[in-house]
Amino acid sequence: MDSANKYKGSDGSPHRSSPILPLDWTKFDKELRFERCPILNLVLMQFGMYSVMFLSFLSRWLFPHKAMKERNREGYAPLYSRLEEFFSHYVYRRGRHCYNSPVCSAPNADITLMERVSDxxxxxxRFTGRQLKCVNLGSYNYLxxxxxxxxxEAAARRYGLALHSSxxxxxxxxxxxxxxxxxxDFLGVEAAMVVGNGFSANTLTLPGLLSPNTLVLSDAKIHASQRLGLRVARSSVRVFQHNDMRHLEELARRARAEGCWDNIVVMMEGVYSMEGSVGSLPAAIALKKQLGxxxxxxxxxxxxxxxxxxxxTDLCGESVRDVDVLMGSFSKSFPGMGGYIAGSxxxxxxxxxxxHAHAYAQSMxxxxxxxxxxxxxxxxxxxxQARATTLRDNTRYFRERLRAMDVVVYGHPQSPVxxxxxxxxxxxxxxVERLLTAGVAAVGVGFxxxxxxxxxxxxxxxxxxxxEHLDKALAAIEAVVEELGLRYSREPIRSTTNRLTFIDVYGCLCVCMQKARKLLRF
Known part of the structure; x- marks a missing residue:
């Protein structure tokens, strides 16, 4: 990674005789926009959360639970800070039944959960002894x-279950x-290295890849393993807004003008697991070629x-040679564990x-x-290839049906998240409760x-x-959307119903106010 040196003179200072022209953004697709949370919802969410915290404080003060006190810990540092202890015991606990459901089957199209209740x-x-067979919408088994x-079995007989070595x-x-x-060969690169853990594929390889004088321009939504790897590497990091390539260009030009970095690395993801968005790879490659x-x-x-x-790279029609480092995991589309680093x-x-992964971590x-x-x-x-085609068809069908319910859906049209x-x-x-009752296992994500x-x-x-799986899940989702009033989308109404709700009226008023503000500016 020394292409940045071609932008420096013999004394190490940046060339100033030939300025780099701005990127022509008309060549690229429009950025994927996320619908903003309605102001009314934002106010109600804040009020509801602070109300829960206030009631939790009262509960902790009036009815302290025995789990709140650490026993036999004299002379030791506390296990939790006061805020962590309060949040985990009195806020997170209220929805704890929605997380960590015990599984007793393989993560296929259907999944079997063990029913549990709390007294x-x-x-x-405690377990009730019942098993719940559900449509699986929570696992990463995309293919x-x-x-x-x-x-x-042949590999286990020949090499054993584990190698107990790096x-x-x-x-x-x-x-x-x-x-x-x-x-x-599959990825189209010269070489690849396989490691035994997907998380460590980032955390244990980034310190050996990034030099101290490297600047990392990181997307705001990168995974925790990348964040930890950057901390261990002690590299300088500047963050650009999620998938905002214009912001990335601004940071890259500013860093290039400083002339003090050996390399400038853009850190991004193919599909962001919380947002469902696809990284803007074509624009990133154009910036790479223009700014080194x-x-x-x-x-x-x-x-x-x-x-x-x-x-x-295959989805965007870009050459894999234009990406310097490819990192991947074998616990998502591939049914196992581990990860890889690929490139030249x-x-x-x-x-x-x-x-550190090759020398110290456990082998796959x-x-x-x-x-x-x-x-x-x-x-x-x-x-x-037929599996990949089926995944695209399922994604398109599910997203179209979901958006027809007038709910806010994030992500790229071809993203399976x-x-x-x-x-x-x-x-x-x-x-989560209603869907599980209807036979659909899904994941809820919150603060x-x-x-x-x-x-x-x-x-x-x-x-x-x-x-049949998707129709069953969509029917259950639509029932929950109707019960809880989740039709928050402000985009043009796509559903076949003619029913007008308060959210529809509120969305129309917001659009009218935005147009009025634009007219007043002129």
Missing amino acids: DYNWTF GYRGGRGKV RAELGTTPLHVEFEHELA LHIYIDEAHSIGLGPRGRGV AALVNRVRLHG PPPVAAQMLCALRDLCAPAG VPMMVYSLTKMAVC PATPLYLARMRFCLSAAHTR
Whole structure:
């Protein structure tokens, strides 16, 4: 990563004789916009949250629970800060029944959950003995893979269940080498390195990849593993607004004018798991070529997209050679565990030598490597291409039906991650309860994973879903939308109903006020 030096003179100062012209933004698609939360909802969410916290303070003061006191901890530092302890015990606990549901089946199109109830307001739970079979809209199994049992058993018999060593010592087998070669061919790059954990593929490789004099321009919504890797690497980081390429251009030009950075790296994702949006790769590549940047892209959630299922480069029609570093995970579209770093042979060798994952982290278990290799070969075959096509069809169908309900849906039209905004934490909890009762297992996401007023339901689609699965889930979702009044969208009404609600009137008034303000400016 030394392309930045061509913008410096012999004394290290930046060239000023040939200014770089601004990027022509007319060549690129319009940015994906997210509908803003209605002001009325924002006020009500804030009021509701502070009311819950006030009542929680009263409950803690009047009826302290025995779990609040740490016992036999004399001389030790407290396990939680006062704020963490209060939030986890008195705010998060109220919706704890919506999280961490025990699973007793494989994560296929259907999933089986163990029913549990609480007799003490979610302090503890007990199992009822019933099992609930639900449509699975919560797992990351985008391509719906299962199988490879014969290859997995053969690898377990030959190499064992685990190698108990790092890749640099005694943790590399011919199976790992073969897997890396075929993975590099699939991605269209020179080389790839497989690690045993997807989270550490970012956290343990970024310190060996980024030099101290490297500036990272990071998207505001990157994953926690990337954030932790940047902290460990101690690199300088500047954040641009989510998917805002004009803001990225502004930061990149400012950094280039400073002339003190060896490399400038753009950190982004293929599909953002909370927003469902696809990274603006064409614009990022154009900025890279114009300003001499480097691109590091996390494709954990984007493998399976595109005509050949090869990720965001395939989806956007861009050459994989224009991306410097490809990172991915095997726990999403691939049915296993681990991750990879891919790119040029020189880059992968640098990561092996200077990164921590190859030298210190546990090697990928051979049975897992065998299963990943089977899935990779299947994805390259016609059957795998058919899975990618089915995923696109399911995504398009589900998103169109969901938007017809006049709910606010985030994300790219081809993203299998579909967030539906409910804004309120209490409505999010009720959504999870109602859907589970109707036989649909879905994930609710709220504060602190999202801003306080942006709670949402996050639906993850799979190629294993049939239209019957999707229709059942959509019918349950529509019933919840009608019960809780979740038709918040201000966009033109797409539903077939002629019913006019308060939210519709409020949205029309907001649009009229915005147009009036524009007219008054002139």
